[in-house]
Amino acid sequence: MPNITSKEFELMRDYIEKECGIDLGRDKAYLIESRLSGILAESGLSSFQELYKKLRDEKDIKMNEKVIDAITTNETLWFRDKTPWIILEDVLLPQYIEEIRQKKRSRVRIWSAGCSTGQEPYSTVMSIDSYLKKHNIKDISLDHFEIWATDISHSVLDIARAGKYDSISIMRGLEDEFRDKYFTNEGRKWILSREIKDRVKFRQFNLQNSFITLGKFDIVFCRYVLIYFSAQLKREVTKKIHGVLNRPDGVLFLGNSEFFTNYEDSFVKRQHKGGVYYMVKEFEV
Numbered sequence: 001m002p003n004i005t006s007k008e009f010e011l012m013r014d015y016i017e018k019e020c021g022i023d024l025g026r027d028k029a030y031l032i033e034s035r036l037s038g039i040l041a042e043s044g045l046s047s048f049q050e051l052y053k054k055l056r057d058e059k060d061i062k063m064n065e066k067v068i069d070a071i072t073t074n075e076t077l078w079f080r081d082k083t084p085w086i087i088l089e090d091v092l093l094p095q096y097i098e099e100i101r102q103k104k105r106s107r108v109r110i111w112s113a114g115c116s117t118g119q120e121p122y123s124t125v126m127s128i129d130s131y132l133k134k135h136n137i138k139d140i141s142l143d144h145f146e147i148w149a150t151d152i153s154h155s156v157l158d159i160a161r162a163g164k165y166d167s168i169s170i171m172r173g174l175e176d177e178f179r180d181k182y183f184t185n186e187g188r189k190w191i192l193s194r195e196i197k198d199r200v201k202f203r204q205f206n207l208q209n210s211f212i213t214l215g216k217f218d219i220v221f222c223r224y225v226l227i228y229f230s231a232q233l234k235r236e237v238t239k240k241i242h243g244v245l246n247r248p249d250g251v252l253f254l255g256n257s258e259f260f261t262n263y264e265d266s267f268v269k270r271q272h273k274g275g276v277y278y279m280v281k282e283f284e285v
């Protein structure tokens with residue numbers, strides 16, 4: 001494996017930050033080396049300088065995608081931290097259902113921003129479906145919920161769209177009851193039922209881009225994504241999320257171990273059963 005020089009590290013670090021917002025800091029040369037050396041090997045490149053030239057001078061799109069796929073951290077699991085879905089079922093769904101019945105709203109729009117391989121948006125659909133069934137609700141259906149899921153990485157979106165998971169990823173966070181209800185086992189793969197899979201609209205999207213085409217949402221999950229960004233990009237993205245949340249009661253879920261500072265002007269922090277959610281304040285920031 002070629003060692004990365006300090007000059008190459010700076011070039012690649014700046015390129016990565018520009019392309020996907022990931023702030024690698026000063027001491028992450030090993031991360032670039034370990035995650036990108038496979039790309040060098042398979043492309044017959046002998047140094048990171050050559051890789052950088054391909055990306056910058058030749059604007060090689062496939063190479064750009066490979067670098068983004070390799071450098072993003074795609075760790076995820078089903079019902080991660082559990083509390084967002086407890087809040088969804090205890091607090092948000094009863095309110096939405098009542099509002100739909102009273103014709104105060106026609107649907108609920110949810111966005112999983114940085115959805116990785118799909119566990120987050122699919123957990124949300126399973127949670128809504130099981131809630132409706134558990135409470136024997138017949139007048140409201142999954143048709144009333146529109147779930148969008150986006151990620152910058154093409155390779156994770158391919159896995160998400162396929163809805164097929166190996167036996168290790170299926171075990172991570174998913175209760176047997178949900179697995180047996182919503183998946184069928186084919187050899188070494190677990191296949192998500194179409195009923196759940198077809199409810200999620202996946203799209204490649206860079207959170208650095210404008211949100212203007214996305215429309216408004218009632219809930220945004222942006223969990224364990226902002227932690228990789230610089231403080232400035234974090235601020236920009238949360239401001240854009242604030243802009244796409246419906247008022248007065250749009251909700252943002254962050255990861256349970258994420259710190260969210262200086263939000264008080266734009267969000268109100270709420271807590272429920274050990275979980276936290278942020279409700280949008282009425283006025284613009």
Ligand SMILES: C[S@@+](CC[C@H](N)C(=O)[O-])C[C@H]1O[C@@H](n2cnc3c(N)ncnc32)[C@H](O)[C@@H]1O
Pocket residue numbers: 019020021022072073074075076077080113114115116117120150151152153156205206207208222223224225228255
């Ligand atoms: C650690 S995963 C979190 C997945 C999921 N939200 C969860 O909590 O389990 C972070 C995801 O953010 C995506 N990501 C990183 N930078 C991004 C960007 N600039 N735009 C959109 N997605 C990005 C990565 O590709 C990765 O799949």
